[in-house]
Amino acid sequence: MLLNLNADLGESFGPWPMGDDPRLLEVVNSANVACGFHAGDPLVMSKTIAASRLAGVSIGAHPGFPDLQGFGRRAMSLPADELRTLVQYQLGALAGMSHSMGLPMTHVKPHGALNNMACEDRAMADVIALAVRDFDPGLIFLAPVMSQLAVAGTDARLTVALEIFADRAYTASGALVSRRQPGAVLETAEACIAHVQAMIEGGGIITVEGNVLPTAFHSICVHGDNAHAVDTARQIRKALLSQGHELLTLPQLMDVN
Amino acid sequence: MLLNLNADLGESFGPWPMGDDPRLLEVVNSANVACGFHAGDPLVMSKTIAASRLAGVSIGAHPGFPDLQGFGRRAMSLPADELRTLVQYQLGALAGMSHSMGLPMTHVKPHGALNNMACEDRAMADVIALAVRDFDPGLIFLAPVMSQLAVAGTDARLTVALEIFADRAYTASGALVSRRQPGAVLETAEACIAHVQAMIEGGGIITVEGNVLPTAFHSICVHGDNAHAVDTARQIRKALLSQGHELLTLPQLMDVN
């Protein structure tokens, strides 16, 4: 199977480092780059673009709410025109910088609370998808499987890359089990690998009850916040390759499909 | 003579309005649009782009220091790579939004302390000019006559549009007389019109001592912070047109030259 591994990168800010981007860039095929609203700053973005280019990793914008202190994870209620323009502003900032540096920005994935809220709120998902389409209809829209965000992207005639999470349990309706529930997050690399393998074999996501919800998917989201997470990501990559799957960047993958 | 009138627009922020942009857009040919670091926010930028397009006014980025409270007017000391990336981030943000809305961004003019410092500091001016060139070598670089910024733009092979100020007195070396000196700012529309006319006839800027420093110039900077300023700008426009000069947007003008 042709697959993609994506992760969030460039989440440092000013004097504060976050994540082990150099090691993560050896694992993933596509990087979601913070655009300065919830994390990242112009210098961090520039370094992340340069490192991604060297590593052969494709990049996308990772726009978030304007909330550094809350890392874009706090729900905010914004009118549609604020939402549309804050997405386009962040897309432009990253696209312009990456264009200056010779690496095209090829996808978009909303961050944190912006993503979570839009996965359940169709009106909000539409605002985001249309903002992306008006910015550049050629961008790949990276959205969770079975989310309103994915539906909105399809309706906006964007190329939608569907993602699954290697380390998260799914509810009966295909949503992520809340982090507050026990078992929401798979802790070991082995569990993550088994989870991903089951979803590949099942042709869809596996719910906590063990049912298969059939769905296409293209990309697997992994994490790099700490050494353990990078290690897990590395082992997932290794397992996928050893099982004969091919790992591609998002633009390579979505061209093929 | 073919000339351009430029002014700073889009300097509102969130709930706080600034300037009378609708009236100013009837006067100027080109707008320098704040990019969110010293003023402006994504929604304000979007509205400013839409209004400029309707008015037939060309737009440029007006990047500034990251200092909302100080309106980008407080000197800050930044390393070259911070400077380069903060300029490119802001260029990208405005270019992306304006591209989404069907109006190309065609020029750049640094704001406030970023502009003032670079007018005297060649190294800083080079960083800015090269940041602009790497972003898009086709952008017009709007810089004060006889400034290091103008020299750096020329050396970076950018198209440099030279600007004079209708309401500011010039020192013997062609710099602006400090606002702290008496007579630094011309208060009446009549004085501004006479000043501009003298510079057009003299073929250069007129110093406080009354000497001519010969220099080409393309654009006249006017202001719109208050009703009086917009009125003065309007009268300068009227005087120029009645004297037979032609007023063009920056891309129209610099194509001609």
Add this chain to the structure above:
Amino acid sequence: MLLNLNADLGESFGPWPMGDDPRLLEVVNSANVACGFHAGDPLVMSKTIAASRLAGVSIGAHPGFPDLQGFGRRAMSLPADELRTLVQYQLGALAGMSHSMGLPMTHVKPHGALNNMACEDRAMADVIALAVRDFDPGLIFLAPVMSQLAVAGTDARLTVALEIFADRAYTASGALVSRRQPGAVLETAEACIAHVQAMIEGGGIITVEGNVLPTAFHSICVHGDNAHAVDTARQIRKALLSQGHELLTLPQLMDVN
């Protein structure tokens, strides 16, 4: 009847003025001063304290969400410890500055979405009330009549000053009619004066259906965002005085009660 007029002041930020504070200080007895998170900055706060002292107006902290662009009006979802500390931080900032300048800070009134959300959410109201009590149990807690915020303040054994709005219609349950509904905001000074008078005579708030919900109240909230608002506030003051009511600062009033 002994009453108080309160309004939000010090809502300028950096280069952006807001409101006509000098005129409003001639009208109100107590000022709710923005603390830098949704509006205001240290210099604005300092000037607002100085002007309030000269005018004989008592001051209180007006803490808000950390959201300048949204003016603290956008709902944000924060954990309790973030909420508690952001309130105490803002109380401390204003109390310290006002203490330095010889004017004690004597009350607290949450701002915008922080206020609105806490009026309906008892858990959130408790966090705020306890944060205030731990900061200084002698502070007067200014809260809307019939709100969870008022109940939480009372339970925290704070002195609660209850406020009504001169220009807002009330629902059958005593909440404010949403601004999106027609008739939510009373537009004329006459309507506001009649509304206030009816509430004084009725001994409670008057709902849109014309019913009286009996409740004590101590303070009337007026506005100063524009010339019309200040004018209305001035006429409300005049009407109250001519009807024989006495207008006091919050510490004067709550000592009496």
Add this chain to the structure above:
Amino acid sequence: MLLNLNADLGESFGPWPMGDDPRLLEVVNSANVACGFHAGDPLVMSKTIAASRLAGVSIGAHPGFPDLQGFGRRAMSLPADELRTLVQYQLGALAGMSHSMGLPMTHVKPHGALNNMACEDRAMADVIALAVRDFDPGLIFLAPVMSQLAVAGTDARLTVALEIFADRAYTASGALVSRRQPGAVLETAEACIAHVQAMIEGGGIITVEGNVLPTAFHSICVHGDNAHAVDTARQIRKALLSQGHELLTLPQLMDVN
């Protein structure tokens, strides 16, 4: 000799940790707590106050320029009234929070570029010292030996605690050797201990040329940015105690002197 060890704490922000505060609190007697402008946020401040109280460490405000991205290390040019109010705002924020939590704030030490600039600029130093005095004349003013900041504190009749740096070389005039010069920073714990011991025995600071500039001093500044720094700090503490010196909090120490 009675001495104090001080370090900067509470420099995390939102999702980004910085420093190993728990281990550093076992070493120092007094903590300079970031106040939210260059680092720290309300929740971080609250946790730092709580941890300092448990550890028996006295706390002081560490006000900085409003520049999170630059960590307050970028020179900014501010008018006197902006400077005064930004210092008082930060003092108030920390004092209010620490008062709420039962630990008094007992000293002040400016941070980063604010400190460095004021060490050489008497006018700026005066603004800061007077801002502190007007806030609370009982606060201890922690300033580098032989600095304009120390002189300004004395002239403002503040109790001035003079500090030396364990790991920094001094010029012939008593300033810190610029970090850009080789040898500016002492790398090993042994070198730091020898440096401190020489200054204690010499009764003043030791310049790079090996001369003694006689001066009283009360506190030694150590660092905790990384594991190595905390280790060095711990060894300095051990060496001082084994040499028979006594280590006190700033309020204990300055009461004695």
